[in-house]
């Protein structure tokens with residue numbers, strides 16, 4: 001047996017040891033602090049303490065690595081992590097990632113991994129139906145940023161097919177993208193990546209409810225056309241990162257039609273409500289979107305990275321990414337079999353879809369619906385607990401982000417950071433700071449299915465203690 005496979009007995013022992021060790025961490029997430037106190041020097045020394053000269057002490061190597069991750073990481077699986085959507089991965093999705101690593105199907109060509117490719121296609125089609133698309137195409141991506149990059153590139157290729165051969169220099173008018181000032185910065189990064197530059201992204205101010213200001217949006221589109229620019233894309237955010245606002249998708253779809261714009265919905269976090277009968281109306285109008293970003297590694301609770309780009313244009317991915325090669329196996333009829341390397345930024349690609357598919361097969365649509373509904377209900381409970389304790393809610397999200405402050409903090413806004421640091425240092429909860437209309441607020445997001453009422457009580461107690469210490 002090859003050195004690299006490890007001897008069979010030791011390999012099995014190692015797998016059992018690792019599984020047990022990890023399961024212990026997974027089962028007792030609440031017993032640990034959510035976040036460590038950071039000492040960059042200590043982390044560097046720990047990393048360098050692991051020799052790179054080779055070792056057959058497999059267990060101790062694995063143990064040291066897991067210990068490093070335990071000591072020096074924010075534990076996103078902790079039920080007190082009210083953070084940046086990073087999930088507690090559900091158990092089936094962890095198995096999915098394990099199976100993916102061992103089987104390692106190559107997703108680039110359909111014929112190399114027909115089962116895996118058809119699974120992903122099936123999931124994309126099912127979500128396409130839920131979004132109300134007559135036809136759907138799509139691709140699994142590493143994360144929302146890649147999905148948004150795919151969207152920007154598809155929109156550009158749709159409006160300026162010449163860029164695929166001649167590049168952006170062949171575009172005579174400056175191409176313009178519109179999104180709200182609350183949208184995710186991956187849109188700006190995407191514009192830079194494809195070479196149209198950040199000046200091609202116009203950040204539109206938001207209304208009091210933190211949704212894109214539609215009058216300002218239209219005014220900017222008109223102004224840019226008069227300047228001789230070419231507006232080609234608008235991004236509606238369904239669940240902004242900072243405050244969970246959902247832009248008015250229907251009104252933005254009307255503007256997209258009127259001004260001939262590719263309409264993308266960045267639902268990296270919020271598009272998950274599509275599985276909930278009670279809440280999916282928050283995405284009203286999404287059937288008119290040209291494309292949607294939806295992450296699995298956020299509210300769908302699978303390990304990073306996993307997201308999707310889903311479009312109702314069955315040709316645009318092929319138009320944008322197809323390429324001729326002599327070395328890739330030909331897969332025949334492109335209308336029935338999709339070669340992902342012709343539809344994606346990536347070439348070799350991991351079976352990203354399995355972790356979500358396995359979770360869906362296990363929990364079903366109803367299981368996911370229950371999870372989303374329960375998280376929204378918990379966030380309403382937290383809002384009530386906060387206001388009952390004298391906190392003031394500063395945003396109006398219908399989903400699970402709460403931005404809040406306290407009269408004591410409003411007297412001196414710099415205290416918000418100090419209070420958040422204090423809460424995080426206590427180790428039982430993790431929240432962050434986010435400015436709402438220029439004023440710092442505390443941001444708590446509930447997207448962890450394991451969070452219970454007791455975790456909400458712990459958070460509110462810790463916040464109240466902080467206020468008492470300041471008063």
Ligand SMILES: Cc1ncc(COP(=O)(O)O)c(C=O)c1O
Nearest residue numbers: 143144145146184186241266268
């Ligand atoms: C609305 C939104 N879009 C896109 C992204 C980027 O997603 P990812 O971190 O998966 O690349 C995020 C990340 O938080 C997000 O909140």
